[in-house]
Amino acid sequence: MPAHLTKSLSHIKALRQASKSPWLFLCSSSYCDAPHKKSKLAPLQERRMIDRFRLYAKGGGGGSGCTSTRRSRHDRRGRPDGGNGGRGGDVILECSPRVWDFSGLQPHLLAQRGGHGSSKNKIGTRGADKVAQVPVGTVIHLMKGEIPSVVVSHFSEDLDPWEIPGMPIGDATGSDQHSALTSLNTEEDTGSSSSQPQRTVEESAGKTTQLGSTDIHSQSSSSSSESCTEDETEKKEQLQLNVAELTVQGQRITIARGGEGGLGNVSSVKVFDDEESSIRVGLPGSEAVLILELKSIADVSLVGMPNAGKSTLLGAISRAKPAVGHYAFTTLRPNLGNLNFEDFSLTVADVPGLIKGAHENRGLGHAFLRHIERTKVIAYVVDLASALDGRKGTPPWEQLRDLVLELEYHLEGLSNRPSLIVANKIDEEGAEEVYEELKRRVQDVSIFPVCAVLEEGVPELKTGLRMLVNGEISDRLRLDKIMVD
Numbered sequence: 373m374p375a376h377l378t379k380s381l382s383h384i385k386a387l388r389q390a391s392k393s394p395w396l397f398l399c400s401s402s403y404c405d406a407p408h409k410k411s412k413l414a415p416l417q418e419r420r421m422i423d424r425f426r427l428y429a430k431g432g433g434g435g436s437g438c439t440s441t442r443r444s445r446h447d448r449r450g451r452p453d454g455g456n457g458g459r460g461g462d463v464i465l466e467c468s469p470r471v472w473d474f475s476g477l478q479p480h481l482l483a484q485r486g487g488h489g490s491s492k493n494k495i496g497t498r499g500a501d502k503v504a505q506v507p508v509g510t511v512i513h514l515m516k517g518e519i520p521s522v523v524v525s526h527f528s529e530d531l532d533p534w535e536i537p538g539m540p541i542g543d544a545t546g547s548d549q550h551s552a553l554t555s556l557n558t559e560e561d562t563g564s565s566s567s568q569p570q571r572t573v574e575e576s577a578g579k580t581t582q583l584g585s586t587d588i589h590s591q592s593s594s595s596s597s598e599s600c601t602e603d604e605t606e607k608k609e610q611l612q613l614n615v616a617e618l619t620v621q622g623q624r625i626t627i628a629r630g631g632e633g634g635l636g637n638v639s640s641v642k643v644f645d646d647e648e649s650s651i652r653v654g655l656p657g658s659e660a661v662l663i664l665e666l667k668s669i670a671d672v673s674l675v676g677m678p679n680a681g682k683s684t685l686l687g688a689i690s691r692a693k694p695a696v697g698h699y700a701f702t703t704l705r706p707n708l709g710n711l712n713f714e715d716f717s718l719t720v721a722d723v724p725g726l727i728k729g730a731h732e733n734r735g736l737g738h739a740f741l742r743h744i745e746r747t748k749v750i751a752y753v754v755d756l757a758s759a760l761d762g763r764k765g766t767p768p769w770e771q772l773r774d775l776v777l778e779l780e781y782h783l784e785g786l787s788n789r790p791s792l793i794v795a796n797k798i799d800e801e802g803a804e805e806v807y808e809e810l811k812r813r814v815q816d817v818s819i820f821p822v823c824a825v826l827e828e829g830v831p832e833l834k835t836g837l838r839m840l841v842n843g844e845i846s847d848r849l850r851l852d853k854i855m856v857d
């Protein structure tokens with residue numbers, strides 16, 4: 373036996389012997405455990421969401437048709453009885469609230485190919501669809517391939533007798549479904565979105581509908597340009613079309629279609645010999661390369677520094693139950709809550725805390741600045757008590773200045789939308805004076821003093837939010853209206 377092996381064997385024997393002694397056993401077991409101990413990962417890195425994802429999808433190829441002849445004693449020449457090949461499966465994206473980002477997605481989605489036809493007229497089996505779940509608020513940019521098509525059959529709600537599947541529907545569900553999959557601008561024709569003609573989508577297994585003309589908000593076009601400036605490589609690859617948005621639970625779109633199966637010789641299609649083989653072979657599935665981008669969709673975003681009390685506030689104004697903690701970045705994902713009025717409801721997103729330098733991807737950075745892009749109204753939440761009693765926090769007016777700057781650095785004009793200020797933690801000692809000072813230093817925008825914990829000032833705030841979303845008031849927080857020392 374080679375010398376080094378003898379040496380290691382004797383080492384193992386020594387360890388075994390040592391483990392019989394209780395003292396040494398403790399030592400050896402702790403030694404053995406060491407490599408299994410989970411290394412402590414930085415929590416933010418560990419849970420950083422994936423909000424952009426490049427996806428390749430390919431539909432399953434069609435199965436081949438069969439060439440077969442059935443002969444019998446009575447029919448010596450025989451009759452063709454080869455069945456057609458089965459159709460390949462589709463690749464489908466399904467909108468689901470169970471997933472929050474794209475971390476669970478595979479970069480290559482391939483659907484199953486169709487089965488081959490066989491004798492006795494048997495048609496090949498249809499290839500299984502590949503269904504991948506994507507979060508609510510997924511925007512799809514197309515780099516290569518066909519425009520995705522809506523799968524209508526998936527919607528579980530029963531249709532009313534007067535509704536025809538696939539027709540544009542006037543009610544809320546229908547309009548949601550309709551607006552959810554709208555063709556967006558190409559980069560080249562940004563700005564001409566509203567005048568784009570209606571696009572018809574090719575039929576996909578008899579389950580497709582027409583895509584409506586685009587009515588995409590200016591934010592989408594700005595986001596497309598923003599996303600491109602952000603990633604140079606994508607720019608080179610020429611992101612040609614931003615094609616769809618998935619906003620309603622259960623929506624499905626086909627991003628790559630399965631190929632049709634080849635014809636069996638039982639089909640009464642006359643073919644010449646040289647065409648024979650090509651017509652029998654199933655067609656390949658379509659291919660697509662997509663960029664998925666996640667943006668949550670809400671009417672109002674609560675924007676504030678970490679620990680300002682945004683999650684507590686969301687819980688106070690809606691039925692949402694976000695995690696609340698006295699440490700920064702308790703919120704790692706935007707929480708959504710519904711604010712219901714008698715005749716109206718609006719969605720509020722609690723966006724994770726922004727810090728100085730968020731536009732350079734500090735803190736939770738870009739991921740959440742993008743969520744703000746998709747909200748109509750901004751509610752700036754400031755902590756009145758952050759600089760009280762010798763605490764080293766930032767006074768509310770400075771918090772506001774930093775927040776506006778971060779939004780503007782991220783995307784010019786992002787802060788220029790209807791806004792209000794929530795002056796939170798009014799219950800703390802000395803907060804009243806800070807609130808008075810805040811009113812003096814910040815002008816032209818409504819300030820609502822609130823104690824989120826005790827739900828004080830919440831009804832007034834709700835009314836303010838409603839009026840902003842409805843467009844009854846349109847205050848904006850402007851940098852030159854914030855007085856900082």
Ligand SMILES: Nc1nc2c(ncn2[C@@H]2O[C@H](COP(=O)(O)OP(=O)(O)OP(=O)(O)O)[C@@H](O)[C@H]2O)c(=O)[nH]1
Pocket residue numbers: 676677678679680681682683684685695696697698699700701702703704723724725726796797798799800822823824825826
């Ligand atoms: N005194 C007082 N404390 C509050 C109030 N609202 C929230 N807090 C406390 O402030 C701390 C932070 O609250 P969160 O709601 O987690 O703050 P957040 O802004 O969501 O924090 P991030 O998730 O880091 O962005 C918690 O300890 C809350 O209990 C309030 O009105 N008064």
